[in-house]
Amino acid sequence: MPTYRHGRHEHGQNYLTDRQTIRRIIDLVRDTCGPILEIGPGEGALTRPLLSLGRPVHAVEIDPRLARKLNQELGLATITEGDFLKHRIPDYPHVLVGNLPFHQTTAILRHILHAPGWTDAVLLVQWEVARRRAGVGGASMMTAQWSPWFEFTLHGRVPARAFTPAPGVDGGLMAIRRCPDPPIRMRDRRRFQALVHRVYTGPGHGLAQILARNTALGSPKDATSWLLKHRLAGSDVPKSMSTMAWVDLFRTTGTSPPPTRTNRGQRSRRRG
Known part of the structure; x- marks a missing residue:
């Protein structure tokens, strides 16, 4: 009742x-x-x-x-x-x-x-x-x-x-x-959340591709190496990441997206 x-x-x-x-x-x-x-x-x-x-x-x-x-x-x-x-x-x-x-x-x-x-x-x-x-x-x-x-x-x-x-x-x-002692300062909240948004919504199949295409890790090989440190597979998806994995990704890459192919080509020509 x-x-x-x-x-x-x-x-x-x-x-x-x-x-x-x-x-x-x-x-x-x-x-x-x-x-x-x-x-x-x-x-x-x-x-x-x-x-x-x-x-x-x-x-x-x-x-x-x-x-x-x-x-x-x-x-x-x-x-x-x-x-x-x-x-x-x-x-x-x-x-x-x-x-x-x-x-x-x-x-x-x-x-x-x-x-x-x-x-x-x-x-x-x-x-x-x-x-x-x-x-x-x-x-x-x-x-x-x-x-x-x-x-x-x-x-x-x-x-x-x-x-x-x-x-x-x-x-x-x-x-x-x-959390009384958060691992990321609140003043960095927008930058951290932008990184999470880009990883969740960016192109790619599996974290190795997604991180290579949408973060400064730069390549599937580097992304896979980083994932192994957190006991994650390249085929895993963003929801599989732990809080500390996200924190480390932010500390490792910040919010900088990977350079575009055009920019990469321009830098190569400059070096040549």
Whole structure:
């Protein structure tokens, strides 16, 4: 039976109503420290047990009716009415928690990842999104682009029946932790992410070809030699690369693409 009655569905809410899943989320949050910022509290299924942790809780709710209701019922929590995508995330250490609207998951994740300050995030998202972000079956481009700064972990599948109304797909519980000592400086983020993008989207079949054509490694032979150091085969694909492989590729090549054939020919003629 649902833990809480559910309201209107006009903002795409699928209210979490499963007590076991709620306990799993609270247990994950309990292992973190600091104030809590909740994304889309809905009717307060998570907000109430979050308050029991004895930490400050601030929730951002887009539905004005629900925001008013929570303000009346939960005097210990700070409830802000508004769109989380437009909310300025604090720059001090805190923990993000939320049952994210499935249709806005990617946009909210991007908003979160670009924000400073927070140390941990415990999020309920669409199952396939959770799997991709946690690198199950290989890292997605987005996960690889952020992997030097964040650790993504998967904490299980949540069946559609755990929500009211039930969505068409299952959910996935995931956690994100900010790395306290990242191997790449944040000021180099754009350059690193450009490199990852070029490798994921560039031409070639297998990493040996892809890296030779799209990075300064220069040739399939050099690319294969570099891959062997990371126990990768030339036929592997970008999602097979570990975080430290990406970091080493960035340190080895920077973001410089390989010289074009025209440029190579011009340099050869100059040397002649």
